[in-house]
Amino acid sequence: MENNLVIVESPAKAKTIKKFLGDDFIVKSSYGHIRDLSKKNLGINVDDNFEPEYEIPADKKKVVSELKKYASQVKTVWLASDEDREGEAISWHLSEVLKLKKDSYKRIVFHEITKTAIQNAIENPRGIDFNLVNAQQARRILDRLVGFSLSPLLWKKIKPSLSAGRVQSVAVKLIVERERDITDFKSKSEYKVFGFFNIKGIVVRAELNKKFKTKKEAYEFLESIKNEEFVIGDVVKKPGKKSPAPPFTTSTLQQEAGRKLGMSVAQTMKFAQSLYENGHITYMRTDSVNLSSLAINTIKSTVISKFGEEYSKVRQYATKSKGAQEAHEAIRPTYAENETPDVGKQEQRLYDLIWKRTVASQMEDAKIERTILIINGKNNSKYEFNATGEIVSFDGFLKLYMESSDDEQSEEKQSVLPNAAKNDPAIVDRIEAAEKYDLPPYRFTEASLVKKMEELGIGRPSTYAPTISTIQQREYVVKESRPAKTRKVDLLVLKGQKITEKSLDEKFGGETNKLFPTSMGVVVTDYLTGHFDEILNYSFTAQIEEEFDKIAEGKLTWNTMIKKFYGGFNSKVEASLKEKENTKWEREIGNHPKSGLPIVLKIGKYGPYASIEGGEKPVYASLRKNQNIESITLEEVLDLFKLPRNLGQYEEEDVIVSLGKYGPYVRHNNAFYSLKKTDDPYEISLERAVELIEEKKNESKEVFSRTFENIPGLKILKGRYGPYISFESKNYRIPKTFDPETMTEEECKAVIEKKNKK
Secondary structure (H helix, E strand, C coil), X not given: CCCEEEEECCHHHHHHHHCCCCCCEEEEECCCCCCEECCCCCCEECCCCCEECEECCHHHHHHHHHHHHHHHHCCEEEECCCCCHHHHHXXXXXXXXXXXXXXXXXXXXXXXXXXXXXXXXXXXXXXXXXXXXXXXXXXXXXXXXXXXHHHHHHHHHCCCCCCCCHHHHHHHHHHHHHHHHHHHCCCCEEEEEEEEXXXXXXXXXXXXXXXXXXHHHHHHHHHHCCCCCEEEEEEEEEEEEECCCCCECXXXXXXXXXXXXXXXXXXXXXXXXXXXXXXXXXXXXXXCCCCCHHHHHHHHHHXXXXXXXXXXXXXXXXXXXXXXXXCCCXXXXXXXXXXXXXXXXXXXXXXXXXXXXXXXXXECCEEEEEEEEEEEXXXXXXXXXXXXXXXXXXXXXXXXXXXXXCCCCCCCCCCCCCXXXXXXXXXXXXXXXXXXXXXXXCCXXXXXXXXXXXXHCCCCCCCHHHHHHXXXXXXXXXXXXXXXXXXXXXXXXXXXXXXXXXXXXXXXXXXXXXXXXXXXXXXXHHHHHHHCCCCCCHHHHHHHHHHHHHHHCCCCCHHHHHHHHHHHHHHHHHHHHHCCCCCCCEEEEEECCCCCCEEEEEEECCEEEEEECCCXXXXXXXXXXXXXXXXXXXXXXXXXXXXXXXXXXECCEEEXXXXXXXXXXXXXXXXXXXXXXXXXXXXXXXXXXXXXXHHHHHHHHCCCEEECCCCCCCEEEEECCEEEEEECCEEEECCCCCCCCCCCHHHHHHHHHHHHHC
16 A cells, blocks of 8 residues: 655646656645635635635535545655645645644645656655745735625626726736827827948948928938038947846746747746646746756756857846745756657747747857947038947857847847948938837737736736736736728938938838727726725735735734735725715717717626717617727717618518627517627628528528427427427437437337436
8 A cells, every 4th residue: 555645736747746756655636726715705704813714615525535535545645736825825725624634744845847856855845834825825815805895896886797806906007007108199200311321332221310300301401411422430339248038937938938939928827837747847937037056057068068168158147026036946947958848839839938048048148249330421420320230249149049029119220231441432322201100108918017017016926827817807908909000101212313202101000919908997997096096006016915925934924914904995995885976987078960969988787888868868889899988089989879770671671780788680570680799780781681680590490399299398309419308397318319300209208207217
């Protein structure tokens, strides 16, 4: 009989660990948390020092029962959940639920699943770290208090079934504020001048060191240099270097996987977890850039064998983020020499990124020489053109990897520069004055939102992915791609002695996988900011995270921290519940051009809508899915009232398209036909509407029903899962041995009796 039971969180992790342990060990999975706060009432006894009331969810009772059975049969239980706060809490819950005595269990931790790490953990067990457990409990309790207090307020003041969360609501606020910055941004244009000069047979693009506010000023400048000759005024060479980025933390991995691989934050964590559990990378939830000395030496050997001695440079990075734990490691391959582990395609893409980033971090700087050519007019040196370029004299880490950037607005272009000297001629090919618009702030991607949250100290590695998933699931935020718009821009071109003027089409404002606030996200954010500004305050949220860190370090008692927070917060909640004034969100956007009646935007039971008010009866129109209650224009609102639309006649009856309680539909001959998700009620044609009508009619023709004279109420029907018998308000599946079209009454009775006996 085995003497040892090892409990981990996931079956994949259990399978990997089992390979490194002998026959004396059973390895089982708890499938994550086995206990959570009770769902009855609050699940927290506020009057008893905020003591949590835990329960085993129904879907975990079977798992717990099996673990109890195994635990009773072995001498020692090894609690091997992850090394972070969530993992520590899982181990504590297991010890409580399985009723493990102090001398019957051991807690082991490791940040990679390798034979050496597992054996080292077994040789160096420890007890449960209750400081980490309390930090996790404090987060869970505080989030439950906030959610359970604020959500009913939102139901009462805005709309039923809404919910709020301490960190999630702050993340939504970031997106709402960014959207308002973009809406308020007034784009202005100016003229940038670019000269194209032939220098020693190479045409070089150089930018003038002055911008012009108007086309007139730009035109006058081009006129003034029609006869100018240009020369190299100076050549400035600046030697420099580029250093590699540090190894990945959770945050930087999520950012870079988004930029380079197009992965969402949730996808990145899913594939990283798979790599970790199968023993290919170290633990994927970390805020440390630290590497172990063993890892550094292994990576050094890999660099030398792959690229040569001159490419190796040993580095140890210091973590700058608040609350980072240096004892942990960065995310790195467990075996640096292994470039292609046996994994799926997506896991391999992510592993390749982690491998390159880690190995590049231990490589030599790239040596570069930045060159600036300054081009002046012979007769007028008031203005100068600058051309910049870089020469890489030693590629160093660039041979393997270069970090991507979030900066979408950089216009810097590096030219290939000739080997020029002062006073060399720069022959004008052409000079262009181009109208350029300044760009609004960029919208967040999932990865850049993680970066912003980390900068503000909001959340920790384990919370970024669930936060971003939650705000999208709650439909406060949507991730969308939107097409670019087109605008006219002017271009003045001086070639020879002639200035020509062109008008060009320029694409702008296109978005790919960006985060947009929904109408509900805006309304909820405004309400919470107006009534609970402290909760949504960025520095306050960061301060709460620091207090969790202090609890984890044993420097703060969790009950004290919760009590301090809850007193003032609960008073504000109670005061808000007593408010009698109408806090429903409304915005008057303008007047209807024909009737002159006011148009008001509101939030209703089924979402945002527009209402023409003041007439005999209000007229309503729902906003479209991608329209925001705050940024929608009067012109766009008036379009909404074009429904219902009469598309024409079919079979001598009108075909009407409209919006109803359950979405857009077509009405024909007093029957209703729902539109598909891909159909737009404002654009749908008569031909497409007829297709939907006929499709629905054909479906109804296929409805199958048999009844039996001698047994009233007995029917054979066809449902979405196949044919079945219906009798006395019960349904009975028909075995494949029977034909539903020829079954007799006796055969039906036999099926019913057999099922009832079971």
